[in-house]
Amino acid sequence: MLKTRVIPLRRKDLALVHSAETAELIAENEALKRRVEALEAQISFLKDHPTLTEGMRGERLVATSLNGTLTSYGTAHDIELSSGILIEVKSSRLNRPVRNSSTLRLAWSKVLGTKGLKRFHFLLLIGETDPNHCQHYKDPACPFVFFFVPYDEVRALATQTASIPGIQLTTNPFKAKSTGAALFERYQMTIQEIKERVA
Numbered sequence: 111m112l113k114t115r116v117i118p119l120r121r122k123d124l125a126l127v128h129s130a131e132t133a134e135l136i137a138e139n140e141a142l143k144r145r146v147e148a149l150e151a152q153i154s155f156l157k158d159h160p161t162l163t164e165g166m167r168g169e170r171l172v173a174t175s176l177n178g179t180l181t182s183y184g185t186a187h188d189i190e191l192s193s194g195i196l197i198e199v200k201s202s203r204l205n206r207p208v209r210n211s212s213t214l215r216l217a218w219s220k221v222l223g224t225k226g227l228k229r230f231h232f233l234l235l236i237g238e239t240d241p242n243h244c245q246h247y248k249d250p251a252c253p254f255v256f257f258f259v260p261y262d263e264v265r266a267l268a269t270q271t272a273s274i275p276g277i278q279l280t281t282n283p284f285k286a287k288s289t290g291a292a293l294f295e296r297y298q299m300t301i302q303e304i305k306e307r308v309a
Contacts, residue, residue, distance in 0.1 A: 148241050151251035168201035168236040168254075175301050176308060186223070187230035195308050198230040203238045204281065213285075214240050216255075219276040221264055226275070233259045234304070235293070240281035247283070249300040257297040258304050267292060 169188045173180045178189040178197065187196040200218040207215050216237035222228050235257040239247060247255045259267065267290045268275035279290040286294055299307065 145241055148244050152253040155252050169199045172199055172234055176305060186228050191308055196230040197232050197234055198228055199234045201236040204240060214281045215278055217278045220274055221268055221277055222275050230261055233264050243282050248298050256299050257293045258299045259297050
């Protein structure tokens with residue numbers, strides 16, 4: 111029977127092991143602190159907009175924020191403003207395109223309607239924020255990221271799936287490469303900026 115010889119670690123080696131473990135714990139702690147800050151900011155936003163916590167849909171949030179009127183189901187747009195501006199609203203939760211991947215994305219389907227008959231002045235895309243990247247969004251405290259796209263520019267951002275345009279976007283602004291990548295560069299706005307745009 112073979113005997114296993116245990117070689118004790120020298121103090122220098124132990125110090126290196128402890129140093130590596132300490133550095134790893136410090137990095138993990140910093141990441142958790144950033145996550146807590148992001149969650150606290152989102153909770154603060156929800157407290158300022160209590161109707162969201164009651165399950166308010168994206169259309170209602172926008173209509174309330176912009177003093178607009180919701181249209182009935184099947185209309186070619188979702189919101190009408192008193193100025194005559196028509197807004198179509200699409201919402202997306204975070205989804206993982208590849209199982210076990212760290213990459214998350216947002217996806218909005220049928221952005222021009224099932225038959226392409228939607229008519230509006232602006233498409234407002236609402237996405238659930240990714241806590242790993244929300245510090246790079248225009249409003250890190252908001253639990254949503256907003257993209258405000260003029261009607262004539264929607265099709266250029268879309269991918270064609272069975273001839274029905276949809277828009278997909280990775281949640282990391284620095285790695286966005288799809289046709290929708292311009293959303294971060296040109297169309298991202300805060301709710302306040304959208305208010306100013308349509309005023």
